[in-house]
Amino acid sequence: GDSVTQMEGPVTLSEEAFLTINCTYTATGYPSLFWYVQYPGEGLQLLLKATKADDKGSNKGFEATYRKETTSFHLEKGSVQVSDSAVYFCALSDLGSGGSNYKLTFGKGTLLTVNP
Amino acid sequence: DAGVIQSPRHEVTEMGQEVTLRCKPISGHDYLFWYRQTMMRGLELLIYFNNNVPIDDSGMPEDRFSAKMPNASFSTLKIQPSEPRDSAVYFCASRPGQGTEAFFGQGTRLTVV
Numbered sequence: 001g002d003s004v005t006q007m008e009g010p011v012t013l014s015e016e017a018f019l020t021i022n023c024t025y026t027a028t029g030y031p032s033l034f035w036y037v038q039y040p041g042e043g044l045q046l047l048l049k050a051t052k053a054d055d056k057g058s059n060k061g062f063e064a065t066y067r068k069e070t071t072s073f074h075l076e077k078g079s080v081q082v083s084d085s086a087v088y089f090c091a092l093s094d095l096g097s098g099g100s101n102y103k104l105t106f107g108k109g110t111l112l113t114v115n116p
Numbered sequence: 117d118a119g120v121i122q123s124p125r126h127e128v129t130e131m132g133q134e135v136t137l138r139c140k141p142i143s144g145h146d147y148l149f150w151y152r153q154t155m156m157r158g159l160e161l162l163i164y165f166n167n168n169v170p171i172d173d174s175g176m177p178e179d180r181f182s183a184k185m186p187n188a189s190f191s192t193l194k195i196q197p198s199e200p201r202d203s204a205v206y207f208c209a210s211r212p213g214q215g216t217e218a219f220f221g222q223g224t225r226l227t228v229v
Contacts, residue, residue: 043220108158
């Protein structure tokens with residue numbers, strides 16, 4: 001079945017540091033890939049997405065590139081801010097066998113804390 | 117659009133009581149999902165609907181849990197009887213179609229004492 005594996009947290013960085021959160025996936029079809037962010041006490045919000053190989057999703061300084069050869073979708077940001085402190089989720093949506101699977105599969109989430 | 121709306125935001129109930137969580141998806145979205153989030157298990161998919169029909173309920177933990185979607189603008193998740201281990205944040209999400217992102221509600225924090 002489909003699965004998403006992302007790096008264990010928590011991740012603690014100083015402001016302006018470089019961020020990488022690794023994400024790899026297993027899928028039976030040709031999935032769409034997503035990064036979601038969850039701020040304290042809130043629901044998940046879409047951060048960025050990519051729908052085909054070599055696509056780069058970007059938003060708010062965050063980037064992730066869909067790498068089919070390595071089945072990866074790592075999240076990066078060149079200079080994090082205190083306001084980026086949140087939980088980040090990698091997710092995939094796969095049509096699966098017969099095109100009947102429309103659910104989103106999430107990783108376990110990575111807690112990021114950015115200190116001033 | 118106001119987004120996905122969940123109610124209540126917080127619920128505290130005693131063990132054995134019935135709990136009903138409510139969700140209004142975004143208008144025009146064909147898919148609705150119920151997730152549960154805990155520290156131990158992370159984000160778990162409980163059930164999802166397509167055009168008001170339950171498609172996959174394999175994530176529903178046991179018979180105490182049930183979900184309905186009587187129309188395109190409303191869904192409920194019911195727990196009867198509730199137990200302390202059901203304490204979690206329950207999220208509802210909707211999406212317009214396959215391959216698209218899901219939009220999440222603010223969640224309902226359930227505490228069963």
